[in-house]
Amino acid sequence: MKTLVVDGLTVRYDDHAVLTDVSVVAAPGQLLAVTGTSGAGKTTLLWAMAGLLKPAAGAVTVDGAALRDRDHAVSEGVVLMPQDNGLAAILTANENVQVALLAGGVTPNDAAQRTADSLEKLGLTGQAEQLVEEMSGGQQQRASIARGLAMHGTIVLADEITSELDAQNRQRVIELLQAEARRGAAVVFATHDPEAAAACDAELHLVDGRAELVRG
Template sequence: MSRTIVVDEVTVAYGAGDPVLAGVSALATPGQVLAVTGPSGAGKTTLLWTMAGLLRPSAGGVTVDGEAIRDRDFAVAQQIVLVPQDNGLAAILTAAENVQVALIAGGVTPPEARRRTAEALERLGLSGQADQLVEELSGGQQQRTAIARGLALHGDVVLADEVTSELDATNRQKVIDLLREEAFRGAAVVFATHDPEAAAACDAELHLVDGRAELVRGPALAAG
């Protein structure tokens, strides 16, 4: 099922400080890859976490197909997949187990989980590392494992937060191609990145500076 996610005049603040996001609006549509760019501290992760239901805006709101995203549980039920910047992998599990656990938790049967896991790891060039513990993997291999887990979930919305930061040029291009494949199958993809070349490969770009958004190109809507 294809889903459209809308960010409408969202403001997010941590405590009493200045807002991290101030009146930001954006549109992520099925079949498109939206790049979210900006310097460190501009609010890229905050925006993706808000879209994923992990943060609640102090003003404005986020909807998926017209329904307000209330919390992370609701977002998960709407097939909104977040690939976090810190990978979020369990160090005591193998690469394959990290992917399988996420699939089984989402209701996938064990045989299907094993099939999807093998396929996803192969797509990321990690078949040889499937049975290695996460702590035995390099930073780039860990990042690719997290991406494999996100792709295996077959989300209707895929939020990828700086998922190429640890990768060399070849693997970075591979991941960008895989995100485009996710869009091709009908997902709405949002890709936070500081890499101008990666952003240029996306269909639209939303640039954040000091918590405010500027539409660089494409169909996304920005305000603030």
Template structure:
């Protein structure tokens, strides 16, 4: 990033690189809200601000009513949206989103894509890895990876 290698996870966090993994990475024994709140506090957000940001983030993905539910009790799509809420709450300057729409129905897929576009408008560099051509179509640029080789098919890289 900025011409310097990212050394490790701590370095990525310090540089505000947010990763939204395909397999959500949530702690199943915590609630949806706790999964968001704990990462905020661990990254230096005050508990009061973390509560507010957690509520806003869960609301943005349509999970306000599930904030108190254990992750293991949520559907796959709800878990994915909780992970997206956690990632968005961190307000990264770089957002790496890996197949984040794969578990979602059409309405929630569009909601998430709209949220990622909003992050890009805010100034974040959003990189979306997807096999979904409809999701790729909303991006400013599209690269196809084949056998380790990237080909720009639309936009500017």
């Protein structure tokens, strides 16, 4: 498995610094919480970790190699579960997961099995053939999580993925993220939920784009 290192990261939108001199390590087998209020920079940090944003200063590296872009991140096994689920509304839950796997080079038989397993873990077996546009917000979010988990990433980035979920499903997702860490993945979970953060091995707290607190 692989280690993702954020070293002195600064990210700017136009002339405004959204992150300033942030450093943290996402290590294999560890579940890292990124916390902070809305606008603190949590999503920006995960997007930079995913290769979607270029640093104005500092670096994001995977096993010592600087991330060039999203394609490079994907080749390194960096999986991003976005807050807005990113699903194709006109496809079923099953199709959304399988398409992502097939695009990543998974064989059709393996894609079908991994899709079924992942949807089952999220309690969505009964909704597998349902169009995403016909699913509730919570079901859509769980389908998006199922897609991300099915990718078997070496680094898993989860951005506020429990925001639409009830208490039971929120706990289910936290346990699945913990299982990803036990599998050996480096897992980063951006959340505003103190209970969810407490279930993680370590915590990076952001205030106005700066790292104010690190636990673990």
